[in-house]
Amino acid sequence: MDRRAFLASLPLLLAACAGRHRPTVGSKNFTEQLILGEMLGELLESAMHTAVDRRLYLAGTYICHQALLAGRIDVYVEYTGTALAAVLKEPAEGDHRRVFQRVKEEYARRFNLTVMPPLGFDNSFAMIMRGDQARRMGVSKLSQLSGFAPQMRLGVGYEFLERQDGYKGLVQTYGLKFAAEPRVMDLGLLYRALQSRQVDLIAGANTDGLIAALHLAVLEDDRHYFPPYDAVPIARADSLARYPAMRSALERLAGQITVEAMRSMNYAVDGEKRDAAEIAREFLRQQKFISIG
Numbered sequence: 001m002d003r004r005a006f007l008a009s010l011p012l013l014l015a016a017c018a019g020r021h022r023p024t025v026g027s028k029n030f031t032e033q034l035i036l037g038e039m040l041g042e043l044l045e046s047a048m049h050t051a052v053d054r055r056l057y058l059a060g061t062y063i064c065h066q067a068l069l070a071g072r073i074d075v076y077v078e079y080t081g082t083a084l085a086a087v088l089k090e091p092a093e094g095d096h097r098r099v100f101q102r103v104k105e106e107y108a109r110r111f112n113l114t115v116m117p118p119l120g121f122d123n124s125f126a127m128i129m130r131g132d133q134a135r136r137m138g139v140s141k142l143s144q145l146s147g148f149a150p151q152m153r154l155g156v157g158y159e160f161l162e163r164q165d166g167y168k169g170l171v172q173t174y175g176l177k178f179a180a181e182p183r184v185m186d187l188g189l190l191y192r193a194l195q196s197r198q199v200d201l202i203a204g205a206n207t208d209g210l211i212a213a214l215h216l217a218v219l220e221d222d223r224h225y226f227p228p229y230d231a232v233p234i235a236r237a238d239s240l241a242r243y244p245a246m247r248s249a250l251e252r253l254a255g256q257i258t259v260e261a262m263r264s265m266n267y268a269v270d271g272e273k274r275d276a277a278e279i280a281r282e283f284l285r286q287q288k289f290i291s292i293g
Contacts, residue, residue, distance in 0.1 A: 023243055024053040026064050026073035031269050031276070032123065032207060032262065033057075036077040038280035040233065040250075044075075046290040047249035061086050069111060074239035075250070079123055079229035083107070083115075085164075092165055094224040096122070100232070112237045116247075117254035118230040121262045125165065125226045126206040127219045130194060134217035141220040145201075146175045154182040155190050155199035165227055167203070173225040191216075207259060209267025231257070256287060 023044055027037030037056045044052045055073050058064050061082055067073045083103045084090050088110075093099050096118075104115040127142055134140065137148055145152075160166040160182075167182060183199055190202040191210045204211070206229075211218060233250050240247045265283060268274045284290045 022051055022053050023048065023075075023239065023246060024055055024073045026058050026067055026076035027054075027056040028061065028064055028076075029057040029059050031209075031266050033077065034276045035265050035269060035280050036119075036231070038277040039253075039284060040075060040077070042277070042281050042284055043249050043253060043289055044246060046284075047252075048243060048245045068113060068234065068236060071236065074243075075233050075235040075246070077119070077231050078115075078234050079231055080118070081124065081165075081227040081229040083232075083234075084227070092227040094227060096228040096230055099228050100230060103232075107234065108237070114235050114237050114240055114247075116233040116235060116250045118232050119253055120231075120255040120257045121207060121259040122228055122230050123205055123207045123262075124221075124229040125160070126204050126208070126211075127170075127221070128194065128202050128204045128208075128211060129200065129217045129219065130197075131215040131217045133200065134219070139219065140217070141222040142174050142225075143222050145219065146177075149176045149178050152178055152200040153180060153198070154178045155193050155202040156182045156184055157187045157190065157203065158184055160203045165225070170203075170225055173223055207262040207266055209263050209265075209270050212260065212263045213267050213271055231262075252289065256289075257283075 025037050025041045025044065027033040034056055037054060041052045041054050055067065058067055061078065064073070064076050064078070065087055068076060080099045080103050081092065084099055085092060088103065088106050090102070093102070100115070100118060107113040107115050129139070139145060139148065156167060161184060170176065183193070185193060190204060191214065193199045194202050194216070195214055206218065210216070235246065235250065261283065265279050268279045269276050281290070
């Protein structure tokens with residue numbers, strides 16, 4: 001084919017390539033993200049009546065963000081506090097609505113990406129106690145803890161000691177002085193240490209599956225120390241334009257996943273060793289987002 005013939009056929013070739021493109025969902029590399037990635041994939045397949053590719057377990061925020069910008073994926077779920085601090089490099093903010101609005105505006109302006117409405121749950125840090133101990137002490141809020149802290153032992157992950165929204169700011173905000181320096185351990189050991197009474201309070205994540213399974217109590221962050229980490233789908237604007245059904249499907253999911261539901265789904269995968277795709281389909285069927293067939 002000579003050069004003029006090739007140039008004349010180029011629009012047709014590009015159109016053909018575009019026609020072969022299928023929407024692609026991405027995710028980060030931990031259980032909750034895997035479930036949410038499968039959930040978006042199932043939801044979009046049902047709404048768009050086409051196969052949807054998955055590129056799940058794409059490591060962390062940076063990789064997912066770059067994959068979105070490069071067009072390797074069309075949508076993935078991010079957390080507003082992470083988007084604000086890690087991607088936009090802006091200071092932490094405690095108000096859910098303001099953080100969401102700032103992230104939405106800046107993602108559109110800087111990246112031409114669309115931040116969809118929150119899914120309904122916040123996956124921030126959570127200070128967690130054994131349920132029976134919290135009830136016995138009459139504690140449900142972090143502001144009620146200062147009088148008990150000198151008799152309590154705290155367990156944390158390595159990262160919590162160093163993070164801007166971690167240990168130092170927490171004890172300053174709530175005036176906490178514990179019986180000893182925090183016990184630092186792998187995240188996977190925190191719940192075992194709490195259950196075996198080696199520690200009395202741990203810094204976990206708000207949607208950890210073991211919270212419900214072990215009947216634990218999450219203390220309310222009533223002074224709003226931890227920034228919001230509301231889960232939000234982020235999509236390429238051109239993908240939403242190319243697939244009109246994508247936007248409406250993602251909007252239907254807004255506000256539909258509670259913290260309790262996400263905890264239960266995480267535990268089903270991590271604790272009961274069930275398949276993430278099966279759990280995602282089960283949730284969508286229960287909510288009548290997809291048919292049972």
